[in-house]
Amino acid sequence: MCNWFISGCRPLIFLDGTDIKNKYKGNILVAIAKDDNDDLFTLAYAVLDSENDDNWGWFCFHLKGVLVSHQCMVMRRYPLHNKKHWSSIFKKVVYAPSKQEFEEHINNIITSMPLAREFIVNSCPQSWANAWFPGKCWGVINNNMAECWNNWVKPARYLPIVAMVDHICIQIMEMMHERREATMVMIKKLSPSKENFLAKTYAQYRSLKVRKASGLSFEVVDGDKSFVVDLSAMTCSCRG
Known part of the structure; x- marks a missing residue:
């Protein structure tokens, strides 16, 4: 496994x-x-x-x-304290892929809530914010996948232990x-969900400007923001 x-x-x-x-x-x-x-x-x-x-x-x-x-x-790990309350307020902060966007959303919030920044610093944003998470999380913030598993095995949870495990x-x-x-029977290179996602993303972002830097490195311009895409390393500075 x-x-x-x-x-x-x-x-x-x-x-x-x-x-x-x-x-x-x-x-x-x-x-x-x-x-x-x-x-x-x-x-x-x-x-x-x-x-x-x-x-x-x-x-x-x-x-x-x-x-x-x-x-x-x-x-x-996911913080449990006031989870529903704070997720509704800091949703944009949580999902921001870059530290620049993270700070932009924080600045918008602390204008009306000055103590917000102190709360964020003390609650370890690296544990719940995309921009500060040390690994790669692909925008996954919640624990819904585990909840799906719990529901998937629900019938087994009523059985005696040995029968349940089996x-x-x-x-x-x-x-x-x-x-x-x-x-x-798959004939395409990617899985079905990723093929669909790629098609939608391609249509959505065709208007972006692309400038070649060197080799397989490119600068992608989105409005007033620009990001570096390295195809050899399969990375983008937007972290999205």
Whole structure:
């Protein structure tokens, strides 16, 4: 599973826990990833007596042990305090891909809320803001992928523990088989979701001006902003 994760998924991990609904109770802790078609990929899960710091520590310790030998990526955690309230206020700040845009939105907010900047600094923006996140997150801010997994295994959560684990294993096996069969008939280079995204993006940004710098490096001008695109390194200074 880890080799498939490294070769076919984005280096992002979503962590979540969900209640077991049978008479024995307990929790399922899970680590989820996104594959190249934006579908969920089950990386690891564990059945434990409860969701607490000790059990999460045990789960993450073993998860990290598996990933370290495969160039483990940056783990991203999501702040829980006043999450709904602040996400509505700082949505543009959170999703800003560059530090320049981040500061622009912050300056607009602190005009009416002077204490906003202090709050942002004290709440570790590198943990929740695109512009300050040390790794690559492709605009992913929420933990919805893990919530999808919880709903996906919902029928299994009512079964006895052994049957529950077997049921989830079968679900994963069937999902992997269906996706393997689907990839055999693909004729394009990218996955279906990315082909559609590329077509929409191409139509949307045809008006941008492009200037060649050197080799495979280009300057892309968008209004009063410009960014550097390096096709050899597959990077853009906009971080979008």
